[in-house]
Amino acid sequence: MATSSNPLARLADAGVAVWLDDLSRERLRTGNLAELVEHGVVGVTTNPSIFAAAISKGDAYDEQLRQLAAQGATAEDAVFRITTDDVRDAADVLRPVYDRTDTQDGRVSIEVDPRMARDTAATIESAKKLWATVDRPNVFIKIPATVEGLPAITAVLAEGISVNVTLIFSIERYGAVLDAFQAGLEQARANGHDLAPIASVASFFVSRVDTAIDPKLDEIGSPEAAALRGTAAIANARLAYGLFQEVTADDRWKALAAAGAHPQRPLWASTGVKDKAYPDTLYVDELVVRGTVNTMPEATLDAVADHGGDASDTVTGTKDEAERVIERLRGLGIDIDDVTRKLEEEGVKKFTDSWEQLLKQVDEQLSGAADQVAASDAR
Template identity: 70%
Template sequence: MTETTGNPLDRLTGAGVAVWLDDLSRELLRRGDLAQLVADLDVVGVTTNPTIFASALAKGDAYDAQLSELASAGADVDAAVFAITTDDVREAADVLRPVYDATDTVDGRVSIEVDPRLAHDTRGTIDSAKALWAAVDRPNVFIKIPATLEGLPAITAVLGEGISVNVTLIFSLERYAAVMDAFLEGLEKARDNGYDLRTIGSVASFFVSRVDAAIDPRLDALGTPEAAALRGKAAIANARLAFGLYEEVVAGDRWQGVAEHGAHPQRPLWASTGVKDPAYRDTVYVEELVAEGTVNTMPSSTLHAFADHGVVRGDTVAGTQQESARVVADLAALGIDLDEVTRDLEVEGLQKFEKSWDDLLSTVSAGLAQVAR
């Protein structure tokens, strides 16, 4: 398929990919930048995580007034972080509400993550998700829950109570299959509990670039032509295989059992799509994962790069299952076990988010102390 004329993001949207922004800050909201991105660059959703909030709080003085109010009210650091992050997400949800209404609740969503320290605490995750859902109090919010083994029953329980969920930190095909099962079980519970399935949304955030960032150095260390030929192929192959699993699920009878009650599919969301190796094209993890019914959440740099020079060649996922499986087999022949790599990436991802959460707590604690003087 040849590329048509028009803005690259318009063409990406036309190919069935929802464009989301992986960033949020009070400055982005108050300056009107988020609204501008929705109007001009086809942005129809926002994702956040502890790293994004930690970065936002560490810059400028946009949060000083609220910190002063919180300090005067005697709020502790956990309460302050909760108030600040839910306020930002609520305001962003209001900006995206027209998109939510126009897309029949599918897009116009803003995600906020449970405390990452609860990743191995099922009950704590459920309670945190409920608290965040109630505090933001907007129908177009997603509660992000990590796809840990302990997170899976929390996903089911939360969906079963009518709460929309963004399942995050998915790296492996095995875990992704378990996530889709947890999603279906959650919708079945919600149906049986009397909830309107048309209002419950979910995406499954499958991480991309971190896979190449973990595997490419191993290939480089091997130093063979066979290894060099596989650089930059693992992440895209892994994601394409994940989409194949998704297609199997939505073609199945179990999905039809909830779809007939108005349920929306749990769309695959390509996360971590910023390029970490400057040798690669800066839009590669967008261009090579174009498939109708998916979401691509991009950091601001990737979003603007794609708007400038992104290429849409039509569907770049269909018909790639055999080729993708061969990449995984070729990696295994070189002694690189993709399952082992993705297990390590889950542990590392949680550690990074916990570190960012600690940074966020420290920044807010220092801010509270400063304004209290």
């Protein structure tokens, strides 16, 4: 088990839940996920890109693909079966954490079909189907924070389904997510649901903001622009946390908390460092504050475990400084609202493209498996 001298344990002591941003059947079969849980990982997030990478490597899915091919499954059916099976098994690995943390951690996320990101009704139906199929209380259904996704978030929470709101980039949209979350809990309470087991996190994407803004600063080329490199993403996230504090201090939230609700924790996503000029633990060390989640790709998790910081609070009291960073960027002609709007569009497209690639890949593998089955039957 982790000790207080371990950077991951220090993060836990500081109130930061450490999650892994990855899942594969190989991790499940080898016991790797269980081992990571023993060393401080208390949750798992997935997305279409992660599943596409998992299925493309090794032979862990070959037997199930052969079975599905023999059953005449379509690529969409196969992807649904494979991903829900993996998430269910991961949820079982993490169930002791879920029980130990009073339902707050030990969660595994699975995303609705990203092609539905602009379709409210389809997102709601997809979320319900995923929830019923995985059939584990410690699952999060991931719903993108698009304009069309907001009413879906409310409707799904109202059914008592726990939600991970994903692809949040802007402060304005985050405010709308917090409102959708509270509206969902209010409806759930009216529907007679116990609010205590209904959980939610708001996945605020971090590194992609710097990836989008740093080239603009490089193009400007002034000393002030150079000084702002690598500051936008952290400032944006710190402002999001400030908004979270404001919302959880108001009377509307207090009424929900009195009814047993847990807050929608901010989750720092996209925390892998893209620019090698920056410390590889940058988006972990600079976003330490109690009551948050940091989901990390394995390389970042390993870096933090090896040489992470002392886990001192690096967020509380930083609102004014963060606002100055954003204003200095605007002074240079960089509108962060415009940047985050484009990042949302790109994020939806990226996940949709990954999903389409996953379907194509599985379709090809099903065809190959069907040929093997036919050849075997002919012998």
